[in-house]
Amino acid sequence: MRIEPFEMERWQSTYEHQVAYNLSESGVHPLSTRELLALPGETPAPSQRQLLDIRLGYAQGNGAEPLHDRVALLYPGSDRDNILITHGGAEANFLTTLELLEAGDHVVFMVPNYMQVGGLSDGWGAEVSPWPLEEETGWDADLERLGSLLRPDTKLIVVTNPNNPTGKSLGEKFVEGVVAAAEKTGAWILSDEVYRGAERDGPVTPTFWGKYDRLVVTSGLSKAYGLPGLRIGWAASPDKKKIERLWSYHDYSTICPSPPMEALATCALDPLRREKILGRTTEILRTNLPIAVEWAKEQGARFSFRPPDAGAILWLRYDDKVGSLDLAERLRKEEDVLIVPGEHFGMDGFMRIGYGGTANELREGLARVRRVMDRL
Numbered sequence: 001m002r003i004e005p006f007e008m009e010r011w012q013s014t015y016e017h018q019v020a021y022n023l024s025e026s027g028v029h030p031l032s033t034r035e036l037l038a039l040p041g042e043t044p045a046p047s048q049r050q051l052l053d054i055r056l057g058y059a060q061g062n063g064a065e066p067l068h069d070r071v072a073l074l075y076p077g078s079d080r081d082n083i084l085i086t087h088g089g090a091e092a093n094f095l096t097t098l099e100l101l102e103a104g105d106h107v108v109f110m111v112p113n114y115m116q117v118g119g120l121s122d123g124w125g126a127e128v129s130p131w132p133l134e135e136e137t138g139w140d141a142d143l144e145r146l147g148s149l150l151r152p153d154t155k156l157i158v159v160t161n162p163n164n165p166t167g168k169s170l171g172e173k174f175v176e177g178v179v180a181a182a183e184k185t186g187a188w189i190l191s192d193e194v195y196r197g198a199e200r201d202g203p204v205t206p207t208f209w210g211k212y213d214r215l216v217v218t219s220g221l222s223k224a225y226g227l228p229g230l231r232i233g234w235a236a237s238p239d240k241k242k243i244e245r246l247w248s249y250h251d252y253s254t255i256c257p258s259p260p261m262e263a264l265a266t267c268a269l270d271p272l273r274r275e276k277i278l279g280r281t282t283e284i285l286r287t288n289l290p291i292a293v294e295w296a297k298e299q300g301a302r303f304s305f306r307p308p309d310a311g312a313i314l315w316l317r318y319d320d321k322v323g324s325l326d327l328a329e330r331l332r333k334e335e336d337v338l339i340v341p342g343e344h345f346g347m348d349g350f351m352r353i354g355y356g357g358t359a360n361e362l363r364e365g366l367a368r369v370r371r372v373m374d375r376l
């Protein structure tokens with residue numbers, strides 16, 4: 001078994017704190033602890049004193065009851081045994097693929113995508129068939145194409161909805177189509193829904209929860225909630241035995257959540273506070289997207305793109321001949337700004353720009369990107 005480096009995460013982990021302008025993030029400007037605690041909730045936020053008195057011992061391995069109960073509210077009909085609290089959505093994805101896949105299994109993987117699950121599937125020795133979203137149709141999913149990729153031995157179908165990097169939110173027809181396809185072969189579905197709730201306009205993206213039994217939904221507080229530093233995510237499945245299995249792997253990976261982070265996550269998922277947080281996210285997206293779109297349009301035919309439905313990410317095709325890795329390196333070295341090259345999603349000629357930061361930061365970062373591109 002050999003897991004290849006996760007190029008995008010290597011790039012971000014290495015440089016995102018080293019640049020003056022970080023446009024590589026896919027979520028919104030994170031909340032501070034103070035801002036989180038100041039938000040109104042149905043139940044009071046922990047006081048400073050309560051936070052300071054949290055014992056820094058090992059927590060309940062699968063997640064403490066108060067957090068479990070709040071996450072369960074998001075998945076109607078679920079109880080604590082349907083949910084494992086993890087170290088970010090990333091750990092939930094990691095454990096799910098570890099449990100579901102064996103060497104030789106066949107996986108259908110939506111692309112472009114956050115490449116973690118594709119890389120892991122490869123690493124566990126599975127055969128991965130990419131299922132491309134289509135640029136010509138505004139990054140829609142072709143369900144007939146999915147049908148043609150499925151095989152009797154397809155073990156897993158992997159989708160990310162809303163999608164990273166396109167920001168596309170796929171609707172009910174998509175969910176029904178994927179479920180119908182999975183039913184034919186008995187494949188599992190791994191639905192990464194970490195951007196759900198980060199819609200800029202329009203309805204909340206439909207979940208796979210409640211639509212299929214051989215399902216794991218992964219999610220967390222990093223994107224729609226603007227709380228990636230809490231490192232709190234989860235896996236939810238109708239199949240309690242699967243969740244138990246994921247927990248047994250979690251004993252090998254991170255053991256348990258961190259108690260202070262769990263307390264803050266429980267606070268964030270208070271129903272009223274959650275609504276306020278998601279409202280803040282929408283407001284940031286609505287304020288900032290026009291800045292990025294105007295910037296791109298000012299440059300005429302240089303870029304083609306479809307504005308995202310969700311997530312603080314703009315996925316741009318650019319018309320210069322320069323490779324996206326070279327371009328990203330030049331941006332970093334010449335103008336101290338970080339973007340994600342399309343190459344990290346297997347799509348050269350594209351770049352992903354995160355527009356969820358402060359408006360001033362975004363304006364200056366974009367001006368710097370333009371300066372480099374003008375010099376090409």
Ligand SMILES: Cc1ncc(COP(=O)(O)O)c(C=O)c1O
Binds near residue numbers: 026087160
């Ligand atoms: C689709 C998707 N899933 C999971 C993750 C990892 O998120 P977390 O911070 O919850 O581990 C990301 C991060 O960019 C992502 O884009």
